[in-house]
Amino acid sequence: MAEHVKDLLSAYLDHELDDVEQKRVEHHLSHCSECRQEFEKLALLKQQIYMAYGSVQAPEGLEQAVMENIRQRQFAYGIGKWVAAAVAALLAIVVVMTMSSIVYFGTAIVSAVVNIGFSLLHMIPFIVSSIPSLLGIVLVTAVILIIVSLWSLHRLLETRAIS
Numbered sequence: 203m204a205e206h207v208k209d210l211l212s213a214y215l216d217h218e219l220d221d222v223e224q225k226r227v228e229h230h231l232s233h234c235s236e237c238r239q240e241f242e243k244l245a246l247l248k249q250q251i252y253m254a255y256g257s258v259q260a261p262e263g264l265e266q267a268v269m270e271n272i273r274q275r276q277f278a279y280g281i282g283k284w285v286a287a288a289v290a291a292l293l294a295i296v297v298v299m300t301m302s303s304i305v306y307f308g309t310a311i312v313s314a315v316v317n318i319g320f321s322l323l324h325m326i327p328f329i330v331s332s333i334p335s336l337l338g339i340v341l342v343t344a345v346i347l348i349i350v351s352l353w354s355l356h357r358l359l360e361t362r363a364i365s
């Protein structure tokens with residue numbers, strides 16, 4: 203009996219042997235049950251592998267669709283980047299403008315209040331002097347207030363002294 207051909211069986215199944223080797227394997231398999239068994243196991247295994255993976259075939263146009271999808275995503279990503287940058291810039295401008303307007307209005311309001319305050323301060327003597335009776339009322343009220351407070355203070359001290 204010639205030597206076994208187990209090492210060649212895989213190549214035989216894949217039709218990778220030259221004619222001489224193929225003939226040799228065929229001839230050997232015809233009378234060696236050991237190698238035939240091995241061959242059948244290997245053939246079954248290959249068939250199972252093929253059924254598991256070989257039958258999985260990419261649908262028509264899948265690669266094209268994937269590539270198109272990638273291109274669109276890259277394009278969208280590029281646009282998104284620009285949009286995000288534009289929004290960020292716009293936001294920065296708005297924030298700066300808001301801040302500066304707040305500062306501007308803040309200073310405007312403060313200076314207006316200060317101006318009004320100074321105006322009122324300047325007007326008080328005019329008002330007071332233009333109405334002599336008002337001056338009199340203010341003076342009398344001030345005197346009454348002083349007297350009342352002095353009197354209440356005196357009473358407070360007296361009460362403390364007694365108790």
Ligand SMILES: [Zn+2]
Binds near residue numbers: 207237238
């Ligand atoms: Zn054999």
